[in-house]
Amino acid sequence: MNKIKAPVRWLLAGLSGALLVLSFPPFALWPLAWVALCPLLLAALDCPNAKSAANLGGVTGLVFYGTSLNWMVKIFGPAAAAFWCIFALWIALHAALLWKIWNSKRTGVNTALKSFLFVAAAGVLWAGIEYFRCEVWWLECAWLAMGYSQTPALPILQTASLVGIYGLSALIISANAALCLLIKERRAVPALLLVLLLSILGLWGRHRTGTLPIEQIRKLSVALVQDESFNLESLAKFSLRPEAKNADLLIWPEYSFTVQPDQEDKYLALLSKSLKGSRAVKMIGAGVFPEDEKSKTRMRDYAWFISPEGKTLGFYDKLHPIPYVEKRFRSSNKNLIANHSPAYVATPAGNLGPQICYDLDFENGSRKMAEQGAQILVSNSLDPAVWGKWQHLQHSAMSPARAVESGLWLVRAASSGSSQIIDPLGKIRAALPPEGSGLLTGTAYLTAPGTFYSRYGWLFARLCLLAAMAAVLIYWRPFRK
Template sequence: MKLPLFIYSLLAALLLWLAWPTMPLTPLIFIGFTPLLYISEKVQHRWKYFGLIFMALLVWNVATTWWVGNTTLPLSGVFANCFNALLMSIPWLAYKNTRRKLPEVVAYFSLIVYWLTFEYIHQTWEFSWPWLVLGHAFALRPGWIQWYEYTGTSGGTLWVLLSNIVIYNVWKRARLYDFSWKQLLRNEIWKPAAVVFLPMILSSFIYPSPDDPARKTEVVIVQPNIDPYDEKFSSGSAIQQLEKFIHLTEQKADNNTRYIIWPETALFPQGAWENELNYQPEVIAIRTMLRKYPKAKLISGAATLKHYRSTDEIPVTARQLNDGSRWDAYNSAVQIDTSQNIQVYHKYELVPGAELVPYVRYLSFMQSVALDFGGISGSYGRTPGVELFTNPADSTNIFPVICYESVFSDYIGTHIKPGADLLVIITNDGWWGNTEGHRQHLQYARIRAIETRRWVARCANTGISAVIDPAGNIFQPQPYWKEAVIKANVTPRSGITFYVRNGDLLSKGALIFCILLLVHAFISRFIPGLRHAEINQ
């Protein structure tokens, strides 16, 4: 029985949703795109083709990340899912166009190239949303992807697309030649089996190097469970929240504690000027606490403000005070000890809409559009603070990753390369409620651990706080929406993986081939014989 084509579109969305973390059916990702390959082959009408592809990708986006609209403005989630599905359709439209002009094998290659290029761009522009990078599909299966230390998530994307193409072509050949089961098993099944299982087998032989026992470091991670909507940013609650943090910290901290970690925006929810941090009541109270633990430093999220002098270069995100001077607000991380030196890192990968109005430099009137998700409206600043938190006492360098930044493979790798020994992720996943959002976010951190071969100390305001080893194994995950304190040992590591050293080579190579394919498509419009000659070869 011949099924309506829209059934194939919905089938693709269903398979992709069931394969995505934290759903347990990961192997379905290897066939999730096969219905779309069938549609690409059967549908010739451009708008009908676009409609079927867009429907599949939209349903997948909504089913997987519907929770992005679980905010005070649900329309933001509707826009995010629709816009992302539209962007995902572009590689498929380009693939369809290539199918019309070039041989089938080249067209399949172009699909891989176009999708990898799309993912690469989607991690580098200001509308970035790499949540559904295909390589993230294996977050629940770290044993399958130990080779990510060489390729990053782009290797997983290549694996997904190649597997779908090979499996679809075996299915197509089986139908075309009416293979018996014996013929199929003898002549064809080895192809998808090799593509799917060889990377898994390879992964079983790849291990992170052993930890250096001499560098073992004790951390205390505090999960305070403060409601981000009704409690976190309410006026006059900052000191009460600080008292809670200190009380929870003192439950587990001791003389061996090296780092105390508090979550995103734990300090100064209404903002504090960076040049006055040493005089803030919170900092004075923290230093009083730290004197009990002479080896410890505190790493915490904070909302900080920076006042620009007339001689400073003023960024487009800066706001104006009544006296005409300019200032910026930052979603920051701070490292505090008993000295007068406070290191401040500024979050760079900001959430479009919530923390950043994309391309506000060209649309300055849109500055006030950003949603108030951090106690301060308008776009956050993006000028850099410190690159790493340093600790000369034990030669440890920490890269403090703030929330959304932990989804970016290349960004994390770039900041490990200068010498980060340990990843600390601070986040506030309570914005999305008890949905798949916070669970997916935790799982993606496992991939960052594998790519960089670093221990990860993850501190979430409402959960899930945990510790992750360089092989992607999770330890001491804490329940969502519960107060919790973790004491754990992590090991700073200095080795650099191939991926960190060389960056995302697969995506950069795909970008080059994408440009060549687009140049060919442009030239062939003016030299029709070029297209026909290539098809006939």
């Protein structure tokens, strides 16, 4: 392949960013993810040094994140640009590492071996960096992890039951790398092997979606309230509709009901009175808010589980506070304290595995629920309408992955959408459109929890992280030259 001129390299990097934007909601053109990084990789490998490759990766990241995460401006204002730049740095790092691997003497002169190493390294390093970016460091944010682009493709999504969303990300990036080498070096074998692997996984996934028993143990009628009024009368009105009143499980969105500390009995009586006649087990999104930072009261975001008879069944506090929103660098009583011991709540409706809003963006909470014996995942979320449709659709697209990874049904009530009922195959059985109020009712099932991923496959992302850290250590000195 002829050398690519510098202006064309920049255009290819921008093209990759645009293709990534189209791969995710609201466009959700998921097949594009399998080729989206190829233009960047072609341009990066043609660079004179790792720094130039990193710059191209940064351009791809800025186009991708700056466009897809445009809604962050509504939360952080101009500071949203800083978040886009931070996210873009991870793609820059990946591009630089791949340049070093391709041009390193350590990979030897065997072209075939070098090609296989490059394709494998592309996926493994991406998964390791992505896992660190999404779940390990302080600014944890799993938004737009590559594997989430495949949630509409149910046969392929079943791979998440083996290696999780990060394993799926690794496959996508390796496929991009194989296509890059096919174009650049005319090396067809890595691409053919990837096509064979993906065909096998796709056929297995199709078989799984048609044969896996997912309607087991017990049928559960659910009612999910989608409402952002924070008004008890409005929430109760939805909850006492006949189809909700007679449900087995009723869920309100996150932060729906404000509670004063140490006055749970008072508020429990108020809820029981407002929901009189409901036969459902209730999951109430509750919150405690300090008046100011001098107050001894501490902010709390929790799910309150109440029996049909009006008795408290248990509480669940949020596992993952949102950086810069619910946790900040400086100490404050307005910082949420993360729940480091999440556990399911035993109720007459079954063993419920709670996940509050941001918790569902991470693999560890739902996995721990499956390990402990939860029979269904129950989630509530505050997705303010003002954040816009892009935010709502991107957030909702992450939920099916948690159902597939855990092997459990998932029901999610979001303040302004999209509220969902999802089966263990990741299929959305019912949903309400975003940016509106309403009541979603339907059927879910209690099932026996657990998949290969929840038992063993979750280790894949950790191993990829170790590989990425090793690669950075090996090539750090050359980066500085």
